[in-house]
Each structure stands twice: as C-alpha cells, then as structure tokens.
Amino acid sequence: MPEGHTVHRLARALAGLFDGEALAVSSPQGRFAGGAALLDGQRMVAAEAWGKQLFCAFAPVDRRGDGTPDDVRWLRVHLGLYGAWSFAGDGSAEVVHAIGAPRRRIGERESTPDGGGDAGAGADADAAGEWAPPAPRGAVRLRLLGAHAVADLTGPTACEVLTGAEKAAVEARLGPDPIRDGGGRGSPDAARSAFVDRVRRSRVTVGQQLMDQAVIAGVGNIYRAEALFRAGVDPLRPGRDVPEAVLAQVWDDLVVLMRDGAERGAIVTTRPEHRVADGGGGRVTRQNTDGDVDAVPRDASFYVYHRDGLPCRVCGAPVLTKELAGRNLFWCGVCQA
DNA sequence: GCTGCATGATGAG
DNA sequence: TCATCCTGCAGCA
Numbered sequence: 001m002p003e004g005h006t007v008h009r010l011a012r013a014l015a016g017l018f019d020g021e022a023l024a025v026s027s028p029q030g031r032f033a034g035g036a037a038l039l040d041g042q043r044m045v046a047a048e049a050w051g052k053q054l055f056c057a058f059a060p061v062d063r064r065g066d067g068t069p070d071d072v073r074w075l076r077v078h079l080g081l082y083g084a085w086s087f088a089g090d091g092s093a094e095v096v097h098a099i100g101a102p103r104r105r106i107g108e109r110e111s112t113p114d115g116g117g118d119a120g121a122g123a124d125a126d127a128a129g130e131w132a133p134p135a136p137r138g139a140v141r142l143r144l145l146g147a148h149a150v151a152d153l154t155g156p157t158a159c160e161v162l163t164g165a166e167k168a169a170v171e172a173r174l175g176p177d178p179i180r181d182g183g184g185r186g187s188p189d190a191a192r193s194a195f196v197d198r199v200r201r202s203r204v205t206v207g208q209q210l211m212d213q214a215v216i217a218g219v220g221n222i223y224r225a226e227a228l229f230r231a232g233v234d235p236l237r238p239g240r241d242v243p244e245a246v247l248a249q250v251w252d253d254l255v256v257l258m259r260d261g262a263e264r265g266a267i268v269t270t271r272p273e274h275r276v277a278d279g280g281g282g283r284v285t286r287q288n289t290d291g292d293v294d295a296v297p298r299d300a301s302f303y304v305y306h307r308d309g310l311p312c313r314v315c316g317a318p319v320l321t322k323e324l325a326g327r328n329l330f331w332c333g334v335c336q337a
Numbered sequence: 338g339c340t341g342c343a344t345g346a347t348g349a350g
Numbered sequence: 351t352c353a354t355c356c357t358g359c360a361g362c363a
Binding site: 222 | 343344345346347
C-alpha cells in the first residue's frame with residue numbers, strides 16, 4: 001500500500017537493476033501474457049514515477065540511441081492496495097547491493113537495503129556457481145528477468161502496455177507530483193498554483209481533495225493526515241474556504257515531506273521535538289519501510305495517522321477519526337480547528 | 338487455521 | 351455509496 005514516495009523508490013530500483021538491459025518478460029500467472037509478449041526480449045531504457053503510477057520504457061534491442069521515439073512501449077503499473085514487487089539477484093551486482101538483500105520486497109512490505117547483515121541470503125547459485133532466478137512465488141502477474149536479477153510483480157491494480165501518447169494521456173489526468181522536478185508541471189511555482197487553484201475551485205473538503213490524484217499525485221492516507229495536521233487545517237473544511245497561503249504551505253510542506261520519504265524509504269512527519277516514542281497505544285502501525293526502519297521508531301513517526309484516541313503530540317487532546325469517502329481520516333480537533 | 342483490515346482506484350447505480 | 355479487484359498480515363481461536 002504505497003504512497004508516491006515508495007513508487008519513486010521503485011522506479012529508481014528498477015532503473016538501477018535493469019536500465020539498458022534486454023529482459024525476459026513473462027507472466028507466470030498468465031493474466032498479463034499478452035502484454036508480456038509485447039515487451040519480451042526488449043531493452044528497458046527508463047523507469048520513472050508520477051504519483052503512484054510507475055512507468056518503464058522498453059525499446060527494441062536493435063534500435064540505436066535514446067529518447068522516446070514511436071517504437072518505445074511503456075509498461076504502466078499501479079500497485080493499488082495489494083500490489084508488491086519482490087526482487088532477487090545474484091548478489092554480485094552493485095544494483096543488488098543498492099536495493100538490498102535479494103528476495104526482500106520493496107514497494108509494500110518491509111525490507112532493508114543493507115540486508116541486515118544477511119548478505120547472500122537470497123543469492124540463489126546452483127552447483128556450478130551460476131545464478132538462477134528463484135521460481136515465482138504466488139500469483140506473479142509480471143516477471144522481469146535480467147542477467148543478474150529478477151523482479152516479480154504480484155497483485156497490481158493496473159499492469160498494461162501503453163504507447164507514448166497513451167502514457168501522456170494518463171499523465172495529463174494526474175495532478176502535480178510534489179516529488180517530481182517542478183511537480184512535473186514545468187516549474188515549482190506552476191505546480192504549486194495548479195494545486196492551490198484546483199483545491200480552491202471546489203467546495204469538496206480539503207481532506208477528500210488531497211486524496212484525489214487529479215488534484216495532487218502521490219498523496220495517500222498518511223501524507224494527507226499528516227500534512228493537514230502540520231498545517232493546522234481541518235480536513236473537513238471545504239477547499240474553497242482554505243486560504244491560498246495555507247494551501248501553498250501545504251504544497252511546500254509535502255514537497256519536503258515526500259522527497260524525504262523517497263530518500264529515507266519511510267514516512268516520517270514528526271518534528272524532532274515531537275518525535276516521542278509512546279508505544280502507539282499498543283497498536284502496531286505499519287508502513288512501507290524499505291529504508292532504515294529503526295532510524296525513527298514507528299510509534300514516533302506520525303502526528304495523527306492511526307493514532308485515534310491517543311493524546312495529540314502537541315496539545316494532548318484525543319486524536320479524532322472518521323470515515324470519509326470510504327477512507328479513515330485522522331485529525332486533532334483542537335490543533336486543526 | 339480462520340477473519341477482517343489496509344498507505345488505492347474504478348465502474349455501476 | 352457500494353461492490354469489486356486481489357494480497358499479506360495482525361489478531362484471534
């Protein structure tokens with residue numbers, strides 16, 4: 001259940017593993033057999049993210065040069081609620097070092113880049129010392145297999161092959177992405193005002209609009225709850241009633257928070273002075289952590305997400321929760337009045 | 338061994 | 351607003 005920062009990390013990991021390499025592309029589960037056949041044997045020439053969408057470019061092996069001409073096909077993957085990538089490799093390539101111990105998932109489940117000292121745990125070498133990819137486990141929709149590594153995709157909500165024009169159409173429907181340079185909208189200012197203007201055009205609550213990928217791309221339930229807390233904004237307030245300057249601040253804050261998440265591999269929104277581990281009321285609040293999980297304890301990472309009933313870290317009032325458009329909302333009724 | 342929930346999105350009604 | 355997609359895990363027996 002990744003938010004945008006995780007998908008950006010995935011794009012980086014895939015580029016590091018496979019960029020420029022001809023891949024064997026298959027669908028062990030069978031549901032993506034047609035799409036896999038289109039890409040099989042081609043070179044992966046790029047991997048990028050826009051919000052929660054992952055795009056990988058494939059080009060024929062015999063084609064020279066870079067860029068994105070007509071024969072480039074784009075793999076589009078959206079993980080949705082259940083999707084996950086798992087990786088395995090021969091342990092020798094630097095890319096494996098960079099993404100962590102083989103057979104650890106990133107994208108949805110915990111994994112650690114440095115493998116927790118378990119080097120080679122998943123380095124499947126046969127008797128001849130030759131690396132062999134592990135058999136797919138579970139319903140693997142898509143397998144990308146290179147010379148030194150393999151990536152398996154399970155449970156995505158979307159997995160399809162697009163032309164450049166189709167990819168552009170998908171991106172056109174997405175709002176600016178705080179992690180992309182200039183929000184993907186040319187300049188930081190353009191991206192910020194696109195977000196601010198869009199929110200203020202509607203009386204839909206600002207809480208709902210932050211989850212709308214056409215308003216801002218990559219924000220999920222955690223970043224929504226945390227960004228609104230940090231800005232002191234009531235999530236139930238209609239978008240048009242939130243001052244321009246406050247929304248601009250929310251955008252700027254998300255740029256910092258989400259880029260930090262993409263670097264760190266985990267969402268941390270608490271300021272150091274509020275970063276007090278308190279046991280989280282006994283609840284186990286998990287999140288995508290493929291970075292150093294212990295750098296900030298999970299029960300010190302959030303202000304309000306999954307903390308309903310616990311005292312607000314700032315004012316002590318109990319954190320509130322409510323279902324809004326089918327998703328759980330968390331906020332402090334005092335700090336966000 | 339079950340059961341219900343989860344950081345998401347879509348399409349029908 | 352609801353059902354559905356489809357998977358892993360915590361919590362419970």
